[in-house]
Amino acid sequence: MPLAYRLSPKTFDEYMGQEHILSAQKPLRKLIEQDQLRSLLLWGPPGTGKTALSRLIAKKTASGYLALNAVIAKTADIKMAIEQAKVNLTRQQKTILFIDELHRFNKIQQDALLPDVENGLITLIGATTENPFFSVIPALLSRSQVFELKPLSTKHLKIIFEHALQDFIIATYQPRFEAEAVEYLMLQAQGDARKMLNILETAVLSSKKKQEITREFVQTILQTKGVPYNENEHYDTISAFIKSLRGSDADAAIYWLAKMLKGGEDPQFIARRLIIFASEDIGNADPQALILATSLLDATKFIGLPEIRINLAQVTTYLATAPKSNASYLAINKAMALIDKGVLYEVPDHLKKSGQKKYLYPHDYELGLVKQEYLPESVSFYEPKQIGFEKIIKKRIEYVKKL
Incomplete structure (x- = not known):
């Protein structure tokens, strides 16, 4: 059993990161604690705690836990999971169906989940590294809540690191990690707790008892050369x-x-x-x-x-x-600064959804241009430079302003 699995959190206090969705007063935390959860889509990079959170939810809600990996699972596997959920229901137990890499399921496989997500037989928790708004079918999206998980901070990784040293297998080696080795390990993890734990476990299991584990030793594990890089x-x-x-x-x-x-x-x-x-x-x-x-x-x-x-x-x-211009960057900063100052323009009547009769449709006019106000003429944000393609844009803006 890998170290990352052995350290899977049993309580919210043990779960590191994701305070933006799991701190005490957040809606998701309350739904879990009140056992009122609907299906979830957890979106985030590897090692951010998607699988760990699904297990924690199952534990907190005393639900049956079934897991599939969409990379290898077939429609028949989904049907088997549904049948097991029916068995669980006869025992008055809810079922959480966790599907890792949900975006790897095709439309037919995702469709197969719909009826039992709809009727509540299963609470689906889908994990994905891809934007679910592009990779998950709309019908499944509409029946699920989407939460984005973020890479773990160095602070959280270090807490997990210290916890890992207390693991019953790791502790038998009594490893001593050099400070630079720990720093290098955090850097290599890039916010991925599973990656950090895998490197740590490999380093410890390939070392001698009470051995000092140096940065160079970790680099040997990772097969990287000793370039100074803290x-x-x-x-x-x-x-x-x-x-x-x-x-x-x-x-x-x-x-x-x-x-x-x-x-x-x-x-x-x-x-x-x-x-x-x-x-x-x-x-x-x-x-x-x-x-x-x-x-x-x-x-x-x-x-x-x-x-x-x-x-x-x-x-x-x-x-x-390439030619350089920061004109777009400056434009959005100017616009946001203006709003921050409290300058809030009303939408002109002819631009409102209800103002179709007053709106002049540019395509009805020669060259697709017609004079009408979108903001006061005195307001200007975008000032293209005399370089690259912006030279052409600048000329076009000057032409439009002369209308």
């Missing part, structure tokens, strides 16, 4: 990477990318930062940048190291050499 390096290197991109220095950006990868940085973390950069620092100067960066994040879900380094390098060099 928490400070993590933040400093990503900062240098982004600033090199902003400064259009492709060589520097590639170097910092290489250092992050050699230090064990998560490629998905890098990809997400590139997506932000594409809109914040390039924007409409090169709209292709966001498309390319978003495609990179998709690639990280299907391709691992070492090959993903090539995709990362391609997008890094493209973004570094």
